[in-house]
Amino acid sequence: MSNLKAQTKHLIIAPKESRRAKFWIQLLEQNNLSYLHLSYLDIISDYFSLEKDIQYIVRLESAGEDFETYQSIIHFEKNATNQILAKENFGELSNFESWYIGWEKVLKKIKDLENIFQLKFINEPLDIALAFNKKATQKLLLENKVSCPEILTSTSYESLISEMKAKKIAQVFIKPIAGSSASGIMAFRYFDSEKQKAYSTVKKKNGNFYNSLKVQTYETKEAIKEVFNEIAKSELQIERWVPKWQFNKMNVDFRVVVINKKVEFIVPRGSRSPITNLHLGNQKLKLEDLNLSSEIIEKIKQIALETMLCFPGLHYAGIDVLLSKKAKVYVLEVNPFGDMLLNIVNEKGNTTYEQELESLI
Amino acid sequence: MKEYLEFRDYDSHKFWQIEVAGNEFTVVYGKFGTDGRTQTKSFKDAAEALKEAQKVMKQKIKKGYEKMLEASPTEYKIGDKVDASKAYKFFQDYDAEFGTALDQIKSFITQENCDKVTKIVIGMWGEDTEDSPEEIINFIIENKEKFKAVKHFYFGDIESEENEISWIEQADYENFLKEFNTIEKLEFRGGNNLSIGKVNLPNLKMLRIETGGMDNALVAEISASKANMPNLEFLELWLGDENYGGDVEIETIKELISGDSFPKLKHLGIMNSDTQNDVVKLFENHPILDRLDVLDLSMGILTKIGGESLLANDKLSSLKSLNCVFNFMPDDMIKALTKKFPNGDFDRSGADYDMEEDYWYVEVGE
Numbered sequence: 001m002s003n004l005k006a007q008t009k010h011l012i013i014a015p016k017e018s019r020r021a022k023f024w025i026q027l028l029e030q031n032n033l034s035y036l037h038l039s040y041l042d043i044i045s046d047y048f049s050l051e052k053d054i055q056y057i058v059r060l061e062s063a064g065e066d067f068e069t070y071q072s073i074i075h076f077e078k079n080a081t082n083q084i085l086a087k088e089n090f091g092e093l094s095n096f097e098s099w100y101i102g103w104e105k106v107l108k109k110i111k112d113l114e115n116i117f118q119l120k121f122i123n124e125p126l127d128i129a130l131a132f133n134k135k136a137t138q139k140l141l142l143e144n145k146v147s148c149p150e151i152l153t154s155t156s157y158e159s160l161i162s163e164m165k166a167k168k169i170a171q172v173f174i175k176p177i178a179g180s181s182a183s184g185i186m187a188f189r190y191f192d193s194e195k196q197k198a199y200s201t202v203k204k205k206n207g208n209f210y211n212s213l214k215v216q217t218y219e220t221k222e223a224i225k226e227v228f229n230e231i232a233k234s235e236l237q238i239e240r241w242v243p244k245w246q247f248n249k250m251n252v253d254f255r256v257v258v259i260n261k262k263v264e265f266i267v268p269r270g271s272r273s274p275i276t277n278l279h280l281g282n283q284k285l286k287l288e289d290l291n292l293s294s295e296i297i298e299k300i301k302q303i304a305l306e307t308m309l310c311f312p313g314l315h316y317a318g319i320d321v322l323l324s325k326k327a328k329v330y331v332l333e334v335n336p337f338g339d340m341l342l343n344i345v346n347e348k349g350n351t352t353y354e355q356e357l358e359s360l361i
Numbered sequence: 362m363k364e365y366l367e368f369r370d371y372d373s374h375k376f377w378q379i380e381v382a383g384n385e386f387t388v389v390y391g392k393f394g395t396d397g398r399t400q401t402k403s404f405k406d407a408a409e410a411l412k413e414a415q416k417v418m419k420q421k422i423k424k425g426y427e428k429m430l431e432a433s434p435t436e437y438k439i440g441d442k443v444d445a446s447k448a449y450k451f452f453q454d455y456d457a458e459f460g461t462a463l464d465q466i467k468s469f470i471t472q473e474n475c476d477k478v479t480k481i482v483i484g485m486w487g488e489d490t491e492d493s494p495e496e497i498i499n500f501i502i503e504n505k506e507k508f509k510a511v512k513h514f515y516f517g518d519i520e521s522e523e524n525e526i527s528w529i530e531q532a533d534y535e536n537f538l539k540e541f542n543t544i545e546k547l548e549f550r551g552g553n554n555l556s557i558g559k560v561n562l563p564n565l566k567m568l569r570i571e572t573g574g575m576d577n578a579l580v581a582e583i584s585a586s587k588a589n590m591p592n593l594e595f596l597e598l599w600l601g602d603e604n605y606g607g608d609v610e611i612e613t614i615k616e617l618i619s620g621d622s623f624p625k626l627k628h629l630g631i632m633n634s635d636t637q638n639d640v641v642k643l644f645e646n647h648p649i650l651d652r653l654d655v656l657d658l659s660m661g662i663l664t665k666i667g668g669e670s671l672l673a674n675d676k677l678s679s680l681k682s683l684n685c686v687f688n689f690m691p692d693d694m695i696k697a698l699t700k701k702f703p704n705g706d707f708d709r710s711g712a713d714y715d716m717e718e719d720y721w722y723v724e725v726g727e
Contacts, residue, residue, distance in 0.1 A: 170524070189524075189525060189528075191525075191528050195528055197525060240455065242455055243455060243520065243522035243523045244522050246520055246522065247425060248425045248427070249427075251521075251522050272521075274521075274522065289424060289425060290425070291368065291425075324454070324455075324456065325454060325522075326436075326454050326456060326459060328456065
C-alpha cells in the first residue's frame with residue numbers, strides 16, 4: 001500500500017435521469033472532481049462495483065420522479081420482483097406504505113455498505129429515513145422542545161370528528177406519515193355533518209386514487225370520508241391546521257435550507273390554497289419583499305437550526321417553517337432532499353449545491 | 362385619481378398615497394402613523410400624469426402594497442394601552458394564550474382613551490367556528506359609552522386560513538344599528554344569519570358586505586331602508602354562490618338600484634356572483650350609471666354572455682373605472698372590451714374555466 005492519502009471520489013446515488021443529480025454532477029465536473037453515479041436500481045439489484053481503497057463521499061438524492069425506481073422500491077419491500085405495476089398507476093395512493101417500507105430497506109442496505117467500503121455520507125441514510133417518517137420526526141422534535149403543530153391521534157374519520165370537537169380544533173391537516181411533497185395530503189375543516197370541507201391533492205380517477213397537481217375540494221361527508229379512508233390505508237399523521245401568516249392575500253410558509261449548521265437560504269412560499277407547496281404551482285417569494293422584522297427572521301432561523309441539531313447525521317436539509325398570525329413559529333417538515341432551489345443564490349452568490357460543496361472542503 | 366395603499370407585516374407598516382391633479386401627481390409615503398414625505402412630479406399633460414401614476418401604483422401593488430379604503434387596524438392585546446388615533450382589531454387566535462375577542466374587548470374598555478377610538482374591527486369571534494358574534498355585539502351595546510366615538514365598525518375580518526367565508530356565522534344587527542345610528546362606515550364578512558333589520562343611518566357613507574352566499578332577504582332589507590341611507594357613497598355586495606346559500610334574486614338587485622335613492626352613490630360593487638351575467642345586464646344603459654364613478658362587477662361568473670352586454674352598454678364609458686377583474690370571457694372579447702372601455706379592467710386574473718369538469722366558479726365562495 002502506498003502511504004499517500006487515500007484516494008477520494010464522489011459517489012452519487014440517484015435515479016439516472018434525476019435533475020438533482022445532474023446539478024450536483026455538473027458542479028463536480030466544474031471542480032474537476034471525479035465521481036461515480038449509481039442508481040437506486042443498481043443498489044437494489046447489486047449491480048455495481050466499488051473499490052475498497054477509495055474513500056467515497058456519498059450523496060443520496062431523492063428517489064422520486066422516476067417510475068422504474070418507484071416500482072423497484074415497492075417490489076423491494078414485497079420481495080416479489082415479478083409483479084408488474086402498470087405505468088399509469090404511478091403515484092397511486094395505495095402503494096404509499098409499501099413504498100416507504102421499501103425505501104427504508106434501501107436506505108438500510110446503503111448504510112450497510114459502510115461495513116465493506118469506505119463511505120462518508122454527506123447525509124446519513126438512517127437520518128434520511130427518520131426525516132421521512134413524520135411521526136417519528138415530530139416526536140423527536142417535541143422531545144427537544146422544538147414547536148410543531150398540535151397532534152391528533154385518531155385513526156378513523158368518526159373518531160377524528162369527536163377528537164376535533166373535544167379539543168375544539170376546527171381544522172386539521174391529514175397526511176400519510178411517510179409522505180413527501182404534498183402527496184396524499186388533506187386539509188380538513190369541520191363545522192357539522194352538513195358543513196365540512198376538505199382540500200386535497202388526492203383525486204379519484206377510474207375508481208383509484210391519485211395525487212393530482214391541482215388542489216381538489218370535497219364538500220360532502222361521503223366524499224371526504226372516502227378520501228380520508230384512502231389516505232388512512234397508510235399510517236396517518238394528523239395535526240392542527242394553524243392559520244398561516246398572510247402576505248398580499250397569500251398564505252405563506254418558509255423553506256429554510258440549513259447547510260453545515262448555518263441557515264443559508266430562506267424561501268417564502270405563497271399560495272392561495274391551504275396547501276403551500278412548490279410542486280403545486282404556487283409562488284416563490286423573496287424574503288426581502290415581505291419586509292419581516294429581523295426579530296421574526298431570527299425566530300425562523302433559530303427554529304430551523306434547533307431542528308437540525310436533532311438530526312446530527314444531516315449535513316443539509318430543507319426545513320418547512322410556519323409563521324402564525326401572532327408571530328409564533330412551528331416546524332412542519334424536515335426534507336433531507338429539500339435543497340433544490342432553482343435560480344436562487346445566497347449572500348455569497350452560491351446556489352444550494354455550490355454552498356454544500358464548499359462546506360465539505 | 363387618488364389612491365391610498367398600505368404595506369403591512371408584523372412590525373413594518375408603511376403607507377403610500379398618490380393623487381393626480383392636472384399634469385402632476387403627488388406621492389405621500391412613509392411609516393404608518395407619521396405624516397410621511399411628499400414628492401411631486403410633473404408631466405407634459407394630464408393623460409401622461411394619470412398613466413404614469415397608474416404605472417407606479419401597479420408597481421407598488423406588485424410589491425405587496427394593498428389598496429386600502431383607509432388605515433388598517435392594530436391588533437389589540439389584553440392589557441395594551443389605547444392610542445386614540447389608531448383603529449383596533451380584536452380576534453381569537455387558535456392559540457388560547459391571547460384570549461377570546463371578547464376578553465380583548467373587555468380589557469380594551471378599561472383603558473384610558475378607549476372612548477376616543479373611531480374604528481373597531483372584529484375578527485374570529487370564538488374558538489369554535491360555529492360561534493356567532495352575538496355576545497360581542499351585546500357587550501358593545503351594553504358598553505356603548507365606551508364606543509361613542511366609533512364611526513366605522515367591521516364585523517368578520519376573518520381570513521381564508523381561519524374559516525370558510527361561507528361558514529362565518531353572523532347575527533342580527535338591528536338593535537346594534539339602532540344604538541350606533543350615527544356611524545359612517547359599516548363592513549361585514551360572512552352572510553349566515555346576517556340581518557340588519559330596518560335601519561336609519563343618516564350618516565352612513567360606506568356599506569360593504571362580503572359573503573360566499575348572500576341571502577335575498579338581506580338585500581331586500583337594504584333596499585327597504587335605502588331612503589334612510591341618503592349619504593351612502595360606497596356600496597359593495599358580494600352575492601356569492603347558490604351552493605353556499607346565495608339566493609339573491611335579480612329582481613331584488615333591480616329594486617335596490619332603481620329610482621333616485623342613494624343620490625350620493627359614487628362606488629357600486631355588485632360582485633362575486635354566480636349570476637354575474639344577469640347582474641351585468643341589469644346595468645344596460647341604467648340611469649344609476651350617471652352618478653357613479655366606479656362600477657365593480659368583478660369576481661363573479663362573468664362569461665361571453667355578460668361580455669356582450671358590456672360591449673353594448675355605451676353608458677359604461679362615462680365611468681371613471683369599470684372593474685371586471687376575474688372573468689371567464691374569451692380572449693377576443695376581452696380585447697374588444699379593453700379597446701372600447703379604456704376605463705375598464707378586464708384581467709382574467711387566474712379565473713380558469715375547468716374544461717374537464719365543465720365548471721365555473723366565483724372567486725370567493727368557499
